Amino acid sequence: MRKESFLWFALGSSFIVLLFITVPLLRMVSAPTLSSLWETIRDPEVYRSIWLSLYTGISAALICFVFGTPLAYLLARSEFHGKKIVEAIVDLPIVIPHPVVGIALLGLVGKNFWLGRVMQELGVRIVGSPAGIIMVMTFVGLPFYLQAAKEGFASVSPRLEHVSRSLGASMFATFVGVTFPLAWRSILSGIIMCCARAISEFGAIVIIAYHPMIAPVLMFERFQSFGLRYSQPVAVWLIVVCLLLFLSLRLVGGGAQKVRSGRRAGSRV
């Protein structure tokens, strides 16, 4: 039986796409020798930068979680005039070039604007500090968190909330007892996506905070000063640490839900 030629085309291009993603990564991961990897991680500058990347990224994701969850819920549940505008605003950080984000934020917290000066008076340092890094990461990570959380909330049938209300639960109790646990998997995905996006940010962060150096900035500097061979091991370590982090988040956060229900949470209508 002759297969459709379109099917062969689809299979062929899928293969190319997968190669395009995996080959560069595999090449990079396999390039450094074990001894150079070992040497790299013992370098205080390297592990400090990876640690900085991790904790600023996680902080940004948590900030998105705390402040973004109510907005995601509203966007999933309510219809209002200007909703499209709000959604477009929320997506802006994705479409704006990264250095532009850095410049925009620097214009806000730098010395040339009253807000920056007030904060300086109060002794709050944003430029060139972890706080500045977290601010940039939150800015670029928010859309990823909001999108995932919104989808999670939208997949919870409003009828479940209605029943909960009719049984005496307030709106808040309903959110805590029904909506949030059912949307939790999507929320967790959103946190991971947001965190990953935050850790990968470079363009905006170099403008706000070249120092202290996050891992991508350190890689860039080593590449500029010493060449490819010296930036590759740092990159490998960052990938390994991030993968471990996200994997453990999935295991810890998703495991409990899996036991409870085989199918997708309460989306039957």
Next chain:
Amino acid sequence: MSVRVENLAVDLGTFHLQNINLTLKEGDFFALMGPTGAGKSVLLEALVGLVPLISGEIFIDERKITNLAPEKRGISIVYQDYALFPHLTVLDNIRYGLRFNPFKRGEVAVDELISLLELGHLLKRYPATLSGGEQQRVALARALAVSPDILLLDEPLSALDPNFRQDLRAHLKTLHQASGATFLMVTHDFSEALSLAQRAAVMNQGVLEQVGAIEEIFCRPTTTMVADFVGMKNLFKVKFSGSTAQAAGLEIKVGKESRAQGYIAIRPEDLILSKEPLISSVQNSFAGSVVAIRSHGFFYEIDVAVNSLIFTAVITNHAFFDLEPTVGDGFFVSFKATAVHLL
């Protein structure tokens, strides 16, 4: 508790309700009927407080609840798709409302409901593993565990297999008697309404067409929409003994045995009119007189009074000209025992 709805109006774009006036008496079992899209479910959600009202007031026992939050109304709702919390076990589903309703009888009520609805063996299971009938029983238990004053049921039986439906219908009856709550059930199934409800309303395009006792709606529809919707004519309240039904001094053979009391219905086209009695062992044949004749173009409707029962028969134009009935004429009404529907 009694419920009173005054001049209620809702506009949700696709669904709208207008000028809804409705009174449910304390302990009522009320059926809300109507075609799909009539706005029945919207009315339920309006009562719970889940959709905004344009106008109107809702009272429970003369206490105005129009602006009360849903959780403060004492109205529980059971949906057609059960809407069980998938992340909670059956027991946690049933107990869900208790922590928000700290009354003393809560735990006792839960135990009673579990045994009444035969849920004891399912308590540790999750909803996704239950059959439709089991899920609906859990939903009922959950709704009644908080001892609501009013229970709203949105087509509680229509998603179930026929054999589960019978079973749950019996459960509903028991629960209504045991709980003392006022039940309002949306349904599009007349036999369901007849077997459960005392009073009913028919809704069409966001308006209540008729409100009244269930037999009255069935026997005396006030609008053509209700008449069409009701469909089956010749509905009689009867007493059964063996395989015969007794009403107004008539012994009607129904072919099978039934419980002590109930309704029978016969489709108008299953009635045969004749000037002489038809003799046959499976047939019912009663002498009566014509009280009304209505022409419908392709067919005629003839009302024949037998004692105090009015039978409505449908005959073709051809048969009409053969029989030439006039009001006051004596006619025999005959029908097979198998043409009798037991409700």
